[in-house]
Amino acid sequence: MAAGNYTSAPLLLLLCLFAAGFRASSAALVKEEPLVLKYHNGTLLKGTVTVNLVWYGKFTPAQRAIIVDFLQSLNSLKSAAPSAASWWKITGKFKGGGASTVVVGKQILVENYPLGKSLKNYQIAYLASKGGSFGGGANGVNLVLTAKDVYVDGFCMSRCGTHGSTRGKTRSAFAWVGNSETQCPGYCAWPFHQPIYGPQTPPLVAPNADVGVDGMIISIATVLAGAVTNPFNNGYFQGPATAPLEAVSACTGIFGSGSYPGYPGQVLVDKATGASFNAYGVNGRRFLIPAMWDPQKSACSPLV
Numbered sequence: 001m002a003a004g005n006y007t008s009a010p011l012l013l014l015l016c017l018f019a020a021g022f023r024a025s026s027a028a029l030v031k032e033e034p035l036v037l038k039y040h041n042g043t044l045l046k047g048t049v050t051v052n053l054v055w056y057g058k059f060t061p062a063q064r065a066i067i068v069d070f071l072q073s074l075n076s077l078k079s080a081a082p083s084a085a086s087w088w089k090i091t092g093k094f095k096g097g098g099a100s101t102v103v104v105g106k107q108i109l110v111e112n113y114p115l116g117k118s119l120k121n122y123q124i125a126y127l128a129s130k131g132g133s134f135g136g137g138a139n140g141v142n143l144v145l146t147a148k149d150v151y152v153d154g155f156c157m158s159r160c161g162t163h164g165s166t167r168g169k170t171r172s173a174f175a176w177v178g179n180s181e182t183q184c185p186g187y188c189a190w191p192f193h194q195p196i197y198g199p200q201t202p203p204l205v206a207p208n209a210d211v212g213v214d215g216m217i218i219s220i221a222t223v224l225a226g227a228v229t230n231p232f233n234n235g236y237f238q239g240p241a242t243a244p245l246e247a248v249s250a251c252t253g254i255f256g257s258g259s260y261p262g263y264p265g266q267v268l269v270d271k272a273t274g275a276s277f278n279a280y281g282v283n284g285r286r287f288l289i290p291a292m293w294d295p296q297k298s299a300c301s302p303l304v
Helices: 009-026 061-073 084-093 121-128 211-229
Strands: 002-006 048-056 101-110 140-146 161-166 172-178 292-294 299-301
Touching (some): 048 061, 048 121, 061 101, 061 211, 084 211, 084 292, 121 140, 121 161, 121 172, 140 211, 161 211, 172 211
Parallel strands (some): 048 140, 140 172
Antiparallel strands (some): 002 161, 161 172, 292 299
């Protein structure tokens, strides 16, 4: 199913802390190699990319508005700097495509849980293709979003979201992200909740006052960037194709300058609400978006 699974920062924290001791002892002998995502000569999504949404389970109108506003913010030239649009423009630096224009397409509400509240991977793919009753086409992404009371295989255990592709008359990309508010906010909604692993640092205040949905924004940003730069498992990634590091998943946990495992970095703070963010969007929205790997710099580039 998946071209790329998005694993949250807390789990990576343990791995990084373990590796840090080794790096410290061997730094004098071996210079750490820069992060480089290799291009595997495949198709990238470019031009106008239509993102169709399948809402599985119950989301409030306010929650849906936050996510739609985020997607629409990726093209907004009117937003103040730093903007979500300036972050998305980094995708234009990847070979084979200028920065794609994201357009929100159809939205389908599936609120009555016709497949139950515990979903398998194939059911996610079904919702994205047949269950959604629309096609993303060669240049679209069908995005399945599951509500906080829906369990998905691997969710909260090894991933917070994923993307892949379906085969048919036209091969199309799809993605999935779950709401972790009640299942694992310390895993998939960090840094808006204390991490389940590592040092228990105070959580940041969510910019849209919804820990679960603000956490979903982080995951959506991650899988959508992966779907555009590695839609069919032969685009940009590092490591094995079955578990690739992609445009944003290679930069997990980095939100601002000076970040390190367990610390998201220096971000902006709203003086009135205390909410943390690093990107402005449409309708007065503010978001916290993870860094994206910049192929021109061969480094993860946070917005602030």
